Amino acid sequence: MKVSCAAGVYGGVRASVKIILLGPPGSGKGTQGAALSKSLQVPEISTGDMLRQAVAEKTALGQQVGDVINQGCLVPDDLIISVIEERISREDCENGFILDGFPRTIEQGEALERVLPDSVDVVIYFNVSSEAVVARLAGRLTCRKCGAVYPNMDTSLCSVCRGDLYQREDDMTSTVLRRLKLYREHTEPLVAFYRDKGKLAEIDGEGSVEEIAQRVEEGIAQVLA
Ligand code: AMP
Numbered sequence: 001m002k003v004s005c006a007a008g009v010y011g012g013v014r015a016s017v018k019i020i021l022l023g024p025p026g027s028g029k030g031t032q033g034a035a036l037s038k039s040l041q042v043p044e045i046s047t048g049d050m051l052r053q054a055v056a057e058k059t060a061l062g063q064q065v066g067d068v069i070n071q072g073c074l075v076p077d078d079l080i081i082s083v084i085e086e087r088i089s090r091e092d093c094e095n096g097f098i099l100d101g102f103p104r105t106i107e108q109g110e111a112l113e114r115v116l117p118d119s120v121d122v123v124i125y126f127n128v129s130s131e132a133v134v135a136r137l138a139g140r141l142t143c144r145k146c147g148a149v150y151p152n153m154d155t156s157l158c159s160v161c162r163g164d165l166y167q168r169e170d171d172m173t174s175t176v177l178r179r180l181k182l183y184r185e186h187t188e189p190l191v192a193f194y195r196d197k198g199k200l201a202e203i204d205g206e207g208s209v210e211e212i213a214q215r216v217e218e219g220i221a222q223v224l225a
Pocket of ligand 1: 108
């Protein structure tokens with residue numbers, strides 16, 4: 001399979017590509033992940049979307065994690081590890097995948113290394129200041145149906161699927177501050193974890209969607225070179 005993205009080809013012909021999107025909440029992982037998923041033709045797997053769907057469908061998992069998510073806390077490692085393990089074993093992940101929101105702790109990163117003997121190929125780290133994150137999340141709306149994200153409040157219907165737009169309870173400012181604190185304490189150490197493995201593409205996550213997409217493309221190409 002030829003791995004290509006927007007305007008480029010990464011590393012010639014590759015059998016598969018496994019990418020992790022790392023960065024604070026609201027750093028653009030979902031937006032860039034959706035575009036990458038389209039161009040690389042591998043699924044984007046968002047643990048946040050999977051958990052919110054489980055809550056909406058009132059599954060056993062959803063009942064376990066609903067309050068944790070709304071409070072902006074992290075669900076237990078063993079739980080989310082088993083969710084992701086099952087998800088990436090499915091057929092549609094044969095040629096790779098893009099993980100958005102996993103791993104979020106060193107323990108999760110180590111679990112992923114155990115599950116995937118050949119490990120991940122690239123970890124894209126979206127570096128965004130806390131101030132920018134708070135401003136972005138306080139203003140963003142999410143589609144109830146397909147999860148698409150909109151940066152401001154001047155619309156009420158999703159242009160992709162016509163679903164309703166709403167403000168996620170965990171995007172309220174006080175909860176965002178808790179999510180950011182958890183991110184800095186538990187998730188940011190993964191930056192050094194993957195840098196030491198030579199897998200990290202560090203991207204300036206502030207700018208237009210197009211500018212960031214260009215940086216992502218260059219970052220992936222550099223790590224795979
Ligand atoms: P997100 O949409 O990625 O911001 O995730 C929303 C919420 O889902 C997070 O605030 C956590 O409560 C939970 N969550 C998602 N992914 C993970 C993970 N890998 N580990 C623990 N909790 C997670």
